[in-house]
Amino acid sequence: MEHQRFRKFNTSTVYDGGRIANDMCMTVRAGNIIFLRGQTGFDLDNKFVGKGDAAAQADQAMKNVKILLEEAGAKMAHICKVTTYITDRAYREPVYNIVGRHLKGVFPCGTGLIVNGLALAEMLVEIDIEAVIPADEA
Amino acid sequence: MPHVRLRKFNVRDWFGQGIDWDGSMVVRCADEIYVTGVNGSELDASRTHGTGHTAEDAAIQADVALNNLKILLAEAGAALDDICKINVYISDRAYRIPVYRTIGRHLRGIHPVSTGVIVNGFARPEILFTLDACVVPQRGTPHTRLRRYHSDDAQYGFERQKIGCDFCQVVRAGRRIYLRGQMGQTLEDSLTDIGDAGTQGAQAMRNVEILLGEAGAGLEDITKVILYATDRAHLAPARAAVLSHLGDVPCALSEIIVKGLASPDLSMEVDVFAVQS
Numbered sequence: 001m002e003h004q005r006f007r008k009f010n011t012s013t014v015y016d017g018g019r020i021a022n023d024m025c026m027t028v029r030a031g032n033i034i035f036l037r038g039q040t041g042f043d044l045d046n047k048f049v050g051k052g053d054a055a056a057q058a059d060q061a062m063k064n065v066k067i068l069l070e071e072a073g074a075k076m077a078h079i080c081k082v083t084t085y086i087t088d089r090a091y092r093e094p095v096y097n098i099v100g101r102h103l104k105g106v107f108p109c110g111t112g113l114i115v116n117g118l119a120l121a122e123m124l125v126e127i128d129i130e131a132v133i134p135a136d137e138a
Numbered sequence: 139m140p141h142v143r144l145r146k147f148n149v150r151d152w153f154g155q156g157i158d159w160d161g162s163m164v165v166r167c168a169d170e171i172y173v174t175g176v177n178g179s180e181l182d183a184s185r186t187h188g189t190g191h192t193a194e195d196a197a198i199q200a201d202v203a204l205n206n207l208k209i210l211l212a213e214a215g216a217a218l219d220d221i222c223k224i225n226v227y228i229s230d231r232a233y234r235i236p237v238y239r240t241i242g243r244h245l246r247g248i249h250p251v252s253t254g255v256i257v258n259g260f261a262r263p264e265i266l267f268t269l270d271a272c273v274v275p276q277r278g279t280p281h282t283r284l285r286r287y288h289s290d291d292a293q294y295g296f297e298r299q300k301i302g303c304d305f306c307q308v309v310r311a312g313r314r315i316y317l318r319g320q321m322g323q324t325l326e327d328s329l330t331d332i333g334d335a336g337t338q339g340a341q342a343m344r345n346v347e348i349l350l351g352e353a354g355a356g357l358e359d360i361t362k363v364i365l366y367a368t369d370r371a372h373l374a375p376a377r378a379a380v381l382s383h384l385g386d387v388p389c390a391l392s393e394i395i396v397k398g399l400a401s402p403d404l405s406m407e408v409d410v411f412a413v414q415s
Contacts (some may be wrong), residue, residue: 106161107162107165109162112175114257118393126392134140
């Protein structure tokens, strides 16, 4: 079966000036595996939330994750791996506590990295999620 | 059946961190095994090894990490030779050779694909190294590992590095396909004029298309793409190269600016994940 690609969008709507115009999407479902675009402080209507506030950006990112997973037929409990990118060690505690609240009781695997930057300078946190829908729930 | 989540923990119980975050060291699904990034800390968080911030310390942490990974996979009913892909994160280029030599010793003969990135840091300042592994249990059918090579015969940018690892360019494990992080050099390692990040990105994507084809898949099977660039100025041209090569295949993209890649000659690297549809 062909992969399902949800919330396709054109990059000219996201990056400045519309100089690059290519297609991306928010979610790819390949069989029972769900891959999400890295989630940030941008909500799903492309409005940026939490300028200068990493915790608020993480909160928005995780709200997006829930919506995107459910649209693809999955749920938070199916999350297997969370990779968290932050741009400053100072953001770790506030970001992880927010993400931890959204993931309470899920118990995913995690990897946390401090990096130089993300796609846009105002992004302080990005969260990569991979989820698998168990066969008997698909 | 729900996934099996092994060695559950909460971060607040580890090393005095004020973080309430429920995790597991391993999540076992029907067809794949996910693992928390392994580092130089004991699995019970009783201590961290190699805390002196030297290259030797990084190698000590890598040794602990690989031993931990072996234990975790065994608990999940898998083994090191089920590993498809590793992502090696170090916080200083000086750690690269000792860390990789340690990994190479543990993974001798396995030939995973690999992506190596230099980042600014990890959960705690004393952590110098973290390894992520993508694991699919083979269950009697060995994974297909194509274009195997030994790192010491390969070129990283314009350099050769004696890092002592058995790697390959593409692993096919059931329907999942894992590629080596692709850079601006050809699959034959030729690199006459590496050019800017856009040129590198275009070459990387030509490699991706070839490798997917050799693994019996195509661009339309791509699910996730992680683009690494070494400077914000490199991100836009690299992104444009990646996306224009994908054409009308919309992928789920993440973009990360990192401190460095395998060689200072490289401005970008792209990690591509695919599932044969």
